[in-house]
């Protein structure tokens with residue numbers, strides 16, 4: 001279906017891919033994994049023809065169509081929803097635009113051109129494009145009353161559904177997705193998992209979400225050491241077999257025979273477990289030919305994420321009174337009263353991700369509330385990891401200079417200090433000199449975390465902090481937050497993060513807040529709260 005031959009990619013001295021050969025077959029779902037910066041997005045861009053490799057070729061079977069779900073979920077913000085979907089079929093959309101343009105400047109000559117274009121348009125089933133797109137959207141749970149709204153007025157999970165409709169428009173033979181679960185809530189992720197598991201064509205998906213990879217993949221393609229190695233099986237199988245392979249490699253005196261037996265037993269145990277799970281009933285018979293020969297130990301590294309505080313805050317952290325926010329007349333939250341004290345690690349939750357994001361933007365002075373006020377304690381200092389970090393990467397600065405913007409002392413401004421700092425965050429050697437505009441999604445977040453570490457604030461605000469990060473970074477980040485002695489305000493779809501960091505949950509609703517000192521699981525499982533939560537989103541008080 002889709003194959004890559006002798007692909008090499010190099011940026012300066014850094015070799016991302018070295019003579020890679022790989023084939024993707026119809027009916028399979030390939031999970032592309034690798035550390036932040038390994039080259040996953042670059043590889044997908046090359047597959048889809050958006051970027052050229054240094055050398056090598058990509059070959060798509062003739063007559064087959066490929067489509068892509070963007071990593072940047074805001075890319076179509078200024079377009080209407082329905083049009084965004086139709087734009088998924090580029091050839092068709094281009095013809096439609098040409099026709100519209102010729103009509104604007106109508107003449108005999110143009111009428112002839114219009115006629116010709118309309119024939120092609122009709123052959124491509126163009127007249128039904130809008131109704132097909134509308135049907136697709138409705139199937140994906142995007143109701144008709146928003147089909148003509150602009151994308152920027154939708155919340156993150158709706159946007160992803162529209163972009164998915166765009167990618168699926170015209171049933172592509174190869175569907176390519178870069179981190180589709182970012183910005184999604186638990187419910188929508190489950191929906192997407194089912195969708196992909198039942199999609200018959202070839203799917204190639206990059207993700208850092210283990211659960212998602214396990215639910216959808218028939219193959220894992222690991223990017224490491226400049227190569228891409230594909231293994232049949234899901235993520236857990238890849239992970240456990242690579243651990244086993246690494247263990248075996250260090251057991252020098254164990255006989256080859258014994259090792260082989262151990263591997264076979266492992267595969268049998270794993271296959272038996274999979275056979276019991278619901279995956280076995282799917283069309284994907286992934287357990288038939290598991291292979292773990294040649295699994296290589298990985299080069300993944302843990303960044304040293306450590307949040308220190310310049311000074312300890314006093315007792316009063318934050319006071320919020322009667323705060324409310326609306327978006328185009330719709331109430332995001334209303335009547336929010338909060339008093340934060342020392343030691344609070346709050347999971348800020350809402351069914352509507354636009355509400356939590358607006359809340360942080362207001363507390364950071366980037367946006368105005370519709371009513372109400374907030375006051376930070378005088379001993380507090382804040383640092384903020386926003387959902388959208390693109391504003392920090394507009395300028396093209398070498399990383400050392402980028403980070404220097406937040407240096408407070410002469411020592412911190414020094415090259416040696418900054419490079420040491422970046423080294424701990426896995427930008428070692430030459431990597432510290434690359435410019436801020438070429439960073440991968442996860443590398444940008446790693447930079448934002450370095451910035452926060454330099455700021456040494458005693459209040460941290462984090463809006464979906466795990467988005468884009470690889471598992472090693474998430475683990476390091478999670479541990480550092482557990483140990484952090486200051487105040488944390490956190491919104492995350494990562495269950496483990498919410499459960500292990502938070503000691504208080506505040507839910508923002510259009511009818512005020514629910515505020516409880518308990519763990520996230522206790523909060524979500526409480527039957528009385530379930531009732532209350534339902535009411536808070538529906539009843540107009």
Ligand SMILES: Nc1ncnc2c1ncn2[C@@H]1O[C@H](COP(=O)(O)OP(=O)(O)OP(=O)(O)O)[C@@H](O)[C@H]1O
Pocket residue numbers: 011012016034035036037038039040041042043434438439440441442443468470
């Ligand atoms: N023009 C360029 N010059 C130098 N380095 C570049 C350039 N473009 C990309 N890179 C580097 O190539 C590496 C791969 O980037 P890519 O976005 O493909 O990573 P990724 O695997 O998708 O990571 P993530 O998991 O964070 O999304 C990164 O280290 C990036 O900084």
Ligand SMILES: [Mg+2]
Pocket residue numbers: 040041042071178440441442
């Ligand atoms: Mg990427």
